[in-house]
Amino acid sequence: MVILLILKIFLAFSIVLGNGLIIMAFVVDKNLRLRNNYFFLNLAIADFFVGAICIPLYIPYEWEKEWSFGSELCIFWLVIDYLLCTASVYNIVLISYDRYQLVCHAISYRSKQTSISRTVTYMVAAWVLAFLVHGPAILNGSNKKSENTECRNQLLHTIPYIIITSILEFLIPTILVTYFNCCIYWSLHSRSSVRGKPAPTPSIPSPVQDNSVTCTVFSKICFPKLDEEIHSSSVKSMRKKSLFASLKTQVEDETASVELSSLSQSNSVSVDLIVRRRKLLRDRKIAKSLAIISGAFVFCWAPYTLFTIIxxxxxxxxxxxxxxxxxxxxxxxxxxxxxxYPLCHKNFRNAFVKIFCKKKVIASTQISLST
Known part of the structure; x- marks a missing residue:
């Protein structure tokens, strides 16, 4: 029991510390203040108060087997506990929806990127909906206790209440997160299959053919007939040399222009492929991080929901x-x-480096600027 008590205290401290670092990262690093990262901030705030309020109040209640903080604090603890846990779930749905918009509807997503009011509306709506799931029932006296030493939501034994709340806080979020993940993976799969097809090569005129055409044209235009030439052999040889020299320079100029045009076309094709590849790799990282976060949510919430229904x-x-x-x-x-977050997102890793290794970051930036 003592070992379990120490582990529970360590869990509460770790939740406060980890989510506090996420909140601090937004204060330190301005690069994180984007629309999609604000949903991570909203999730971190909910998780932070889980470790700061819910667990510290529950540990002595579980240890002493009785509630000794009064009925008012009991109601407050129940409302806050259900609110924060449900808000954490809804914020995971928001993150999944935002990633779905980024990957599958990139053009419209970028046009709405600067809409701060829309982002704030989504964040507030997650908290309001999370409160409506359990808050009114608890505040209306559903937590009436048979004993003064007990603090629990008595509606947990009401089957309609359990079914409705399980649908609202677990089943619907799980379906939405799964749908968004499937759409993301389908989009990435279709783009990968299109990318795997051979790209059409640009039609580049051959220098050899251009040379032959050029030589034919110049032979008809520049070379005179023999009966029209001057009969002096010395003048004839000098004229041939000058004609061959002019022909050679024009052929070399046209060959160089053809090579430059082919090089520019190949460069444009390679740059386009590089941009597409980078975007595909970025979306794959987004899908991977989203799958990890969503999988952790299902792993942690499915057993509790199942046992509560049973x-x-x-x-x-x-x-x-x-x-x-x-x-x-x-x-x-x-x-x-x-x-x-730091395992799946490079921006968060950079922000944590700025928090813990600020001097090293300044020194490295100075070295990079000097180089």
Whole structure:
């Protein structure tokens, strides 16, 4: 029990520290202040208060097996706990939707990139919807306790309430996240298949053919007939030399122009392929990071939702270690989320480097500027 208590305290401290670093990164690094990253900030705020409020109030309640902080604080704890956990789920849906728009509707997404009001509306809507799932029921007295030492949501044993809330806070978010992921992967697969086809090569005129045509034209225009030439052999040889010299220079000029045009066309094709490849690699990284975050959400929330539905049918109020494990597992998701950002996003890694190694970053930038 002491070891478990230490682990729970360490979990709360890690959640506060990890999500606090995400919030601090937005303050330090201005490059993170983009539309898509604001949804990460919203998620970090919800997870931060899970470790700062929910877990510290629950640890003594679980240790002493009774609630000793009063009924008002009990209502506050229940409302905040359900609000923060549901808001964390809805913010993951927002992140998935934003990535879906970025990958599948890039043109319209860039046109709306500067719309701060739209972003703030989405962020506020996630919190409002998260409150409406559990908040009104708890505030209307659903947490009436049979004993003064108990603090729990009594509607957890009401089957319609459990089914509706499970649909709203787990089933619908899971379906939406899965749909957005499937659309992203389908878009990347179709673009990869198109990219795998051989690109049409530009029609470049052959220098040899141009030379033959040029020689034919010059032979008809520049070379006179023998009966029209001057009969002096010395003058004839000098004229032939001058004609061959002019012909040679014109052929070389046309060959150089053909080579330059072919080089410019090949360069434009290669630059276009490089841009497409970079964009495809970026979208693949986005899809990979989104799949990791979404997979962590499903892994941490599915067992708790399943056990809650099962217990509501049996009205089992006894202590169940597996149910307690799944209860802590959903809080563990708030611990995982901040550690997934630096692993999947280069901008967050750079921001953390600025926080912990500010002097090294300044020195490296000075060296790069000098070079």
């Amino acid at each position: 217990r509501s049918f049996h009205y089992n109020n006894a202590y169940d270690p597996w149910y307690t494990f799944t209860f802590w597992l959903q809080w563990f998701n708030s611990f995982l989320n901040p550690f997934l």
